[in-house]
Amino acid sequence: MTALKDLFSSLLDFIQRLGAMGSFLMRILRVLPGSLRRFDMHLRQLWFIGAMSLTIIIISGLFVGLVLGLQFYSALNQFGASGALGTLTALSLYRELSPVVAALLFSGRAGTAITAEIGLMRSTQQIEAMEMMAVDPIRHVVAPRFLAATIALPLLCVVFSALAIMGAHWSAVLWLGLDNGTYWSSMVGSVDLVDDLLAGVFKALVFGVLVALIAAYQGYHAKPTGEGVAYATTRTVIHSAIAILAFDFVLTAFMM
Amino acid sequence: MTDPAAANPGSRPPPAVAIRKLTTQLGSKRIFDGIDLEVPRGSVTAIMGPSGTGKTTLLRHLTGQLAFDSGRVTVLGEDIGQLHHEPLYRLRRRMGMLFQHGALLTDLTVFDNVAFPLRENTDLPEPLIRTLVLLKLQSVGLRGAAGLMPAELSGGMARRVALARAIALDPELMLYDEPFVGLDPIAVAAVVELIITLNRTLGVTSLVVAHEIEHLRRVADRLVVLADGGIIADGPFDQVQADPSPMVQQFLRGLSDGPVPFHYPAAPLTDELGIGGAT
Ligand SMILES: Nc1ncnc2c1ncn2[C@@H]1O[C@H](COP(=O)(O)OP(=O)(O)O)[C@@H](O)[C@H]1O
Numbered sequence: 336m337t338a339l340k341d342l343f344s345s346l347l348d349f350i351q352r353l354g355a356m357g358s359f360l361m362r363i364l365r366v367l368p369g370s371l372r373r374f375d376m377h378l379r380q381l382w383f384i385g386a387m388s389l390t391i392i393i394i395s396g397l398f399v400g401l402v403l404g405l406q407f408y409s410a411l412n413q414f415g416a417s418g419a420l421g422t423l424t425a426l427s428l429y430r431e432l433s434p435v436v437a438a439l440l441f442s443g444r445a446g447t448a449i450t451a452e453i454g455l456m457r458s459t460q461q462i463e464a465m466e467m468m469a470v471d472p473i474r475h476v477v478a479p480r481f482l483a484a485t486i487a488l489p490l491l492c493v494v495f496s497a498l499a500i501m502g503a504h505w506s507a508v509l510w511l512g513l514d515n516g517t518y519w520s521s522m523v524g525s526v527d528l529v530d531d532l533l534a535g536v537f538k539a540l541v542f543g544v545l546v547a548l549i550a551a552y553q554g555y556h557a558k559p560t561g562e563g564v565a566y567a568t569t570r571t572v573i574h575s576a577i578a579i580l581a582f583d584f585v586l587t588a589f590m591m
Numbered sequence: 592m593t594d595p596a597a598a599n600p601g602s603r604p605p606p607a608v609a610i611r612k613l614t615t616q617l618g619s620k621r622i623f624d625g626i627d628l629e630v631p632r633g634s635v636t637a638i639m640g641p642s643g644t645g646k647t648t649l650l651r652h653l654t655g656q657l658a659f660d661s662g663r664v665t666v667l668g669e670d671i672g673q674l675h676h677e678p679l680y681r682l683r684r685r686m687g688m689l690f691q692h693g694a695l696l697t698d699l700t701v702f703d704n705v706a707f708p709l710r711e712n713t714d715l716p717e718p719l720i721r722t723l724v725l726l727k728l729q730s731v732g733l734r735g736a737a738g739l740m741p742a743e744l745s746g747g748m749a750r751r752v753a754l755a756r757a758i759a760l761d762p763e764l765m766l767y768d769e770p771f772v773g774l775d776p777i778a779v780a781a782v783v784e785l786i787i788t789l790n791r792t793l794g795v796t797s798l799v800v801a802h803e804i805e806h807l808r809r810v811a812d813r814l815v816v817l818a819d820g821g822i823i824a825d826g827p828f829d830q831v832q833a834d835p836s837p838m839v840q841q842f843l844r845g846l847s848d849g850p851v852p853f854h855y856p857a858a859p860l861t862d863e864l865g866i867g868g869a870t
């Protein structure tokens with residue numbers, strides 16, 4: 336009985352938190368058009384957030400590709416179907432792996448940085464000081480980071496795919512001896528630009544909104560202490576991971 | 592310290608701050624229990640009180656950053672409880688606040704910090720902003736530090752830059768939250784001079800929250816003592832210091848025990864240590 340009650344109250348808690356995040360998102364969206372006038376702020380954030388995550392995306396993309404090449408080759412070769420390696424690699428990357436893995440990495444790199452940065456501004460009273468100077472911190476601090484993260488993730492997702500395809504080429508063609516022409520032609524032949532590539536980029540866009548919202552929300556509402564900011568950063572990673580995987584399921588189900 | 596009302600007793604101008612029956616509850620703690628306070632325009636009022644009584648909370652009510660439970664707070668003629676968004680921001684442009692820890696924007700230089708409120712709130716051309724910023728920095732003695740980043744400043748310098756920033760828009764009302772804490776004597780003197788100058792030359796109304804009675808005495812003409820959710824003393828310094836109330840005396844003289852307990856409530860020490868008292 337108490338277990339049921341606990342479950343019920345934590346469910347209520349969860350719904351309440353979702354509501355709070357929804358209204359936080361509304362606040363951001365409301366000030367976004369106005370804050371676009373300060374385009375330099377947005378550009379600076381896009382540069383920071385994008386460049387910051389580029390290294391980890393490139394390295395991880397390359398390794399994921401290398402592994403895919405090895406795994407698919409040994410699996411497909413058993414059925415004499417290694418000619419389909421290019422197709423399989425491209426499809427699994429475009430539709431699934433690139434958006435999800437890039438988003439998870441992005442939340443760990445850029446999401447935590449956004450939370451820590453905003454949380455630190457909160458704990459050192461910079462947010463309050465802005466409010467006192469009649470400057471809306473949502474507009475000045477949160478909106479540029481939100482937009483930058485939302486734009487950066489789809490771009491990083493494409494970079495991830497490109498590097499992974501290079502990686503798979505490396506391991507399957509250069510090491511294991513798959514025919515180079517087969518690899519590329521099977522890839523180009525059976526991949527649809529809209530259904531596969533753009534569908535993945537769309538997923539990345541949704542994940543970008545999620546990570547950006549969670550990271551900004553956690554930072555903005557962090558307890559104004561060092562400990563509070565540390566907790567908020569951890570929560571950003573956990574909540575982002577859950578949100579990305581849950582939304583991935585929903586989006587995949589709808590796009591099938 | 593120049594009270595316009597005193598010069599012209601016939602017509603009393605509306606007060607800069609008027610608080611009526613203010614009550615505030617934060618969590619389970621009753622911070623204010625129906626306090627009344629009026630601050631005339633052009634005056635400097637000192638506010639003292641044990642830490643945790645709600646001095647910062649009171650300032651946050653005045654700026655509209657924290658809602659109160661009941662009562663009425665009027666600041667510069669505006670009813671704070673009724674203001675939201677743009678009207679509230681308009682009012683805030685007329686007030687300045689010096690934060691306990693300076694609260695400079697860490698990614699901007701000293702110059703850009705002071706320029707920030709001007710750039711965000713006015714359409715002044717950049718050369719004029721530059722002149723204004725340098726003048727404000729000059730008034731706190733830090734024109735030479737314009738190019739530094741906040742991380743390169745000492746605590747006292749950061750506070751003075753924050754002060755320059757707070758007065759950038761020439762506020763009518765200045766709120767100071769513990770402006771002297773952690774400053775060396777020279778920086779204290781600079782802040783004291785600034786509070787006095789702002790008041791005498793520009794007629795800025797000021798509320799100064801601090802613990803240092805000897806500094807407050809120099810800048811303020813009135814002392815308000817907060818404790819236990821209410822105002823326990825209010826008046827000219829000499830009058831408050833002569834107040835016979837044991838609570839006021841304990842606080843002002845820094846006696847560690849009295850009506851305001853020094854010890855956080857606990858079981859008797861002898862019990863806790865398991866010695867004596869077992870009769
Ligand atoms: N947002 C809040 N929620 C709950 N309690 C708070 C909050 N802000 C301050 N308090 C509590 O209110 C009391 C008064 O705080 P404060 O105004 O900062 O005191 P002072 O500035 O006089 O030292 C303290 O006990 C503090 O713990």
Ligand SMILES: [Mg+2]
Binds near residue numbers: 646647648768
């Ligand atoms: Mg305080």
